[in-house]
Amino acid sequence: MELLLNLYLGHLLGDFVFQPGILVAAKRKGLPGLLTHVGIIGAVTAAILWADISALWNIVSLAVAAHLFIEVVTIRLRTSGRASGLSVFLIDQGLHVVSLVVLVWLATPISDVEQVRTFGMDVPASWVALACGLVAVTFLGSILVFEVINAFGPISRQRTILPYDAERIIGMLERGAALLAATMIPAVVGTSEPFVPVALLVIAFIPRTIYSLSQPAENRAYHMLFAATGLCLCALAFAFIAGATLLTTT
Numbered sequence: 001m002e003l004l005l006n007l008y009l010g011h012l013l014g015d016f017v018f019q020p021g022i023l024v025a026a027k028r029k030g031l032p033g034l035l036t037h038v039g040i041i042g043a044v045t046a047a048i049l050w051a052d053i054s055a056l057w058n059i060v061s062l063a064v065a066a067h068l069f070i071e072v073v074t075i076r077l078r079t080s081g082r083a084s085g086l087s088v089f090l091i092d093q094g095l096h097v098v099s100l101v102v103l104v105w106l107a108t109p110i111s112d113v114e115q116v117r118t119f120g121m122d123v124p125a126s127w128v129a130l131a132c133g134l135v136a137v138t139f140l141g142s143i144l145v146f147e148v149i150n151a152f153g154p155i156s157r158q159r160t161i162l163p164y165d166a167e168r169i170i171g172m173l174e175r176g177a178a179l180l181a182a183t184m185i186p187a188v189v190g191t192s193e194p195f196v197p198v199a200l201l202v203i204a205f206i207p208r209t210i211y212s213l214s215q216p217a218e219n220r221a222y223h224m225l226f227a228a229t230g231l232c233l234c235a236l237a238f239a240f241i242a243g244a245t246l247l248t249t250t
Helices: 002-017 021-029 031-048 050-080 085-110 125-152 166-189 195-204 206-213 217-249
Strands: none
Touching: 002 031, 002 050, 002 085, 002 125, 021 031, 021 050, 031 050, 050 085, 085 125, 125 166, 125 217, 166 195, 166 217, 195 206, 195 217, 206 217
16 A cells, blocks of 8 residues: 555656646647656656665556556547547546556565655655645546536636636635545544534535625636635545555555
C-alpha cells in the first residue's frame, strides 16, 4: 500500500501541480510537449522514491511508460470529439489509477522493498494518503469542477480555458479546508463518531451555498454545482484516506 500511495502522489504532483496550462496545450499538440510532461511525471516520482530508487527504478519506469500510453489514448479520444471533456478526464484519471494498482500488484511479489520511504523519510502511510487527498481536492479538484461546469453548468459560465484566478484559488482553499477539518479535527478532539467528519465536510461549503442564494439564477446554479462537486470530491478523498489508513494499520 505504501508503494501505491507514493506512486499515486507522484502522479498527482506531476499531472496537476507541475503541469501548467501551457504544458497541457503543448502535450496535445505534439510529441515534445507530451514527452516533457511524462518526463516530469518520472522525475517527480523518482524524487519521492529516491531513497529506494535502486530497487524501484524498474517500477517507476513502468509507471512512466503506462502514463505515456494512457496520455496518447486519452489525447486521441479528446481530439476525436467522441467524448465530452468531463468523460475524457474521468477516463484518464481512472486509467492512471488502475495502471498503478495493477503495477504494484504485479511488482509486490518480486520487490524486495518492505517499507517505502517518502522523500527519504519514514513517513506514515496515513500522512502520504492525506497528502494525496489534499493534492486531489485542491489541484485535481479545480480541473474536475471546470469540466463539470462545462458539462452541466450554465452556458455563461462555460469556458475553454481554466484561468489561475482568485475564483480558482478560493475553490482550492475551500476544498482543502474541508478535507483538513474532516480529517484533523476529529483526531484532535478525540471523537470517532462518523457524523462528525461528515458534518465538517458539509459546513465548509455552507458559505458558498448561502452566497449563491443571493445571486441571479445562472450564478446560483453555478455556485451550487461548484459546491456539490467539491463536497463529493472531498467525501471521496476522505474515504480514500480512511481506507488507506485502515489497510496500513491492520
